[in-house]
Amino acid sequence: MSKPTENFINIFIPCQMDLFQPASAQSLRSVLERIGLHCHYFSDLTCCGRRFMMEGKEEYAIQLGIQVVDMLPAKTHIVVPDCSCAGYMKKHFKRLLVNSHSQQVLQDFTRNIFEVCDYIVNVRKVECLGNEFNHRVYYFKSCAARNLYPENDAPEILLSNTKGLDLLTSPNQPVCCGANGSFPMVNPAVAEGLTGQIVDQAYQMGAEYITSTDIHCLQMIDAYKTAHNVDIEVMHIVDILQGEQPATF
Numbered sequence: 001m002s003k004p005t006e007n008f009i010n011i012f013i014p015c016q017m018d019l020f021q022p023a024s025a026q027s028l029r030s031v032l033e034r035i036g037l038h039c040h041y042f043s044d045l046t047c048c049g050r051r052f053m054m055e056g057k058e059e060y061a062i063q064l065g066i067q068v069v070d071m072l073p074a075k076t077h078i079v080v081p082d083c084s085c086a087g088y089m090k091k092h093f094k095r096l097l098v099n100s101h102s103q104q105v106l107q108d109f110t111r112n113i114f115e116v117c118d119y120i121v122n123v124r125k126v127e128c129l130g131n132e133f134n135h136r137v138y139y140f141k142s143c144a145a146r147n148l149y150p151e152n153d154a155p156e157i158l159l160s161n162t163k164g165l166d167l168l169t170s171p172n173q174p175v176c177c178g179a180n181g182s183f184p185m186v187n188p189a190v191a192e193g194l195t196g197q198i199v200d201q202a203y204q205m206g207a208e209y210i211t212s213t214d215i216h217c218l219q220m221i222d223a224y225k226t227a228h229n230v231d232i233e234v235m236h237i238v239d240i241l242q243g244e245q246p247a248t249f
Helices: 015-020 022-034 050-054 058-071 083-096 103-111 116-123 143-148 154-160 188-204 215-227 237-242
Strands: 008-011 038-041 078-080 113-115 136-139 166-168 209-211
Touching: 008 022, 015 022, 015 215, 022 038, 022 116, 022 237, 050 058, 050 083, 058 083, 058 103, 078 083, 078 116, 083 103, 083 113, 083 143, 103 113, 113 116, 116 154, 116 237, 136 154, 154 166, 154 237, 188 209, 188 215, 209 215, 209 237
Parallel strands: 008 038, 008 078, 078 113, 136 166, 136 209
Antiparallel strands: none
16 A cells, blocks of 8 residues: 555544543554554544454444544544454454445545554555563454454564563464453353463563564463463563553553
């Protein structure tokens, strides 16, 4: 995709970040403004509907999807700090909203939704933000980053180019943290086992921090490490890219 000539973008904040980690939303804006972008945030947008869709409540997912598309200009880039929400809107809005919006509007909208790392590296062609983070960081590539959102290595590129950061990854890392939808409530023991594999692997590799593109994954990981007293911190990738060290989870 060619680099846009206009530097105005919209940002969409996932509900779980808005409710539980609003400092990360500020980091998102700071990172995007650093590369010369003007960000607009619609505070009335509370949810994309992904969780309702996953729980089989499609009518609520449709209502929220209509609100999102009606409020966000379809031809303006929309940047999301979460592969799950961005991937869900890209993949499902054309089907869910077929009776409420024209195909042209839905095509424009879904084409212009981007996860933040993908947007910075592959749309804006920026691979180094000049940020510094002097720690060993384990990057967990979520199942949404692998399977729902178009797969790319933009998060790894930005972390690798962070001054002082020692990036840890594993080709054998678990494919899921166990946080998706109602799975941890229906299968708590299995979900905890999946989360534990991630935390244990990161700890054994000597990580000081675990990061990811997905807020719900990080919340699940943080809950596990807190319950089991594991000496490791959890931080969303946008907080690391900001270059400072705001409060962790």
